[in-house]
Amino acid sequence: MATGATFAALRHRNYRIWALAGFVSVIGTWMQVLGVNWYVLKETGSATSMGFAVLLQAAPTLLLSVWGGVLADRLPARPLLITSQVAHAALAAGLGAVALTGFGGLPLIFAISLATGAVSAIEGPVMGRWASTLVDRETLGNALALGSLSNSAGRILGMSLGAVVVAAVGPALLFGINAASFAAVVVALFAVRPGAVAGVAVTAAGATRSGVRAGFAYLRGQPVLLLALALSFVLGSLGRNYQVTMAAMSDGPLNAGASGYGVLSTVFAVGTVVGALVAARRRSLGYGTLVVAGLLASGLQIVAGLAPGTVSFAAVILPIAAAAVVIDTTVGTRAQLDTDAAMRGRVLAALAVTGSVSAAVGAPLLGWLAEYAGPRQTLVLAGTAATIATVAAAVALDRQHARTATLALVTPRPRHPVRRVAFRAARIVRPAGAVCVIAPAGPGEIRLGAVRLPELATAGSVARR
Known part of the structure; x- marks a missing residue:
């Protein structure tokens, strides 16, 4: 595949905006992950306590993601995502305040970590569904792959930069950088033009x-x-x-x-x-x-x-x-x-x-x-x-x-006399090894098609033709 096809999703303006904002946010997120781990390890000297902080951020996914999925299917994505970004920024700022002042200490760090995990759990399905509307069906897989690339590169860059920053000035600045990074996502949410691309369908039918x-x-x-x-x-x-x-x-x-x-x-x-x-x-x-x-x-x-x-x-x-x-x-x-x-x-x-x-x-x-x-x-x-x-x-x-x-x-035998005649004729004239598929194309119309048997295993959509 040509190099241009490797980045096919980037031809969509909306996706370019979203990908850039997401990359900035991923860098900030991994800076915060490193900052939390460093702060907890420094305060306790315990790798178990550090693992507990990570667990608190992951645990809400088990309980709240399903409700995030319901919200994603029922409500407009943009207001939900703006709200979640503001919440993430406020929580990151809270971590920075704790790191600077020491107020609340580890219990507050753990509480904020749990709250961050809860916001992420609800936000995840909403963001996934929103992102799928920024590209067409043909480039959705490419967009998801580029998202993985962005996450991997952002993780490497965020952890590398974070290690330099935390060694120089401590974890508080990492939390501040992450709080600021969510502004990029909010700007992108306002900059994206809804309906600019015929992407994967979003419907209110889920309600x-x-x-x-x-x-x-x-x-x-x-x-x-x-x-x-x-x-x-x-x-x-x-x-x-x-x-x-x-x-x-x-x-x-x-x-x-x-x-x-x-x-x-x-x-x-x-x-x-x-x-x-x-x-x-x-x-x-x-x-x-x-x-x-x-x-x-x-x-x-x-x-x-x-x-x-x-x-x-x-x-x-x-x-x-x-x-x-x-x-x-x-x-x-x-x-x-x-x-x-x-x-x-x-x-x-x-x-x-x-x-x-x-x-x-x-x-x-x-x-x-x-x-x-x-x-x-x-x-x-x-x-x-x-x-x-x-x-x-x-x-x-x-x-x-x-x-x-x-x-x-x-294939059920058609009840309509005209369709029944067409059904019998198709059985006589269809090629050997083929299946005749009959489906109504409109009032009083019949659509005939022949599909060879080996194709059925890959088509999977014969009944819908």
């Missing part, structure tokens, strides 16, 4: 299908999407928590120490950038891409467990990180494109909850295994389990496609 229960009911009727979410959960819990396994390998078999862990973390971050570029260059991100990336990441995880040294381990985790971004981008793209517009916010909320639960379950599980079975054995076991899960998901997805094709074959 007639009430609440969280309707979202769960809808998901139960989407077996392919459920399979994708389940695979994403397994791959995320067993293969994504590399902050645990990299630390265990560095401190254990690799004997790389803290410096080696820093190098591996940098390599992993570079891998996420590579993965975002790979995803952006693909014309389409389908379930086949998800399976291939899952098999690649899982197989390489087994290889990582057998890597003899730090250099070889780093060489393996780079493509693992790239595959992880491709997996996330593919699942996010399918969640946007393959769902009812009235339910899209709730589906995005389910995706966010899946990611949070996989992290909450996977990190302690892998840590326990690394402690009692060994880091190498943990990587091999987790990689093997993830490979088996990916193969099982591939088989299940193939069966779902086959079932769709079978349903398309069972």
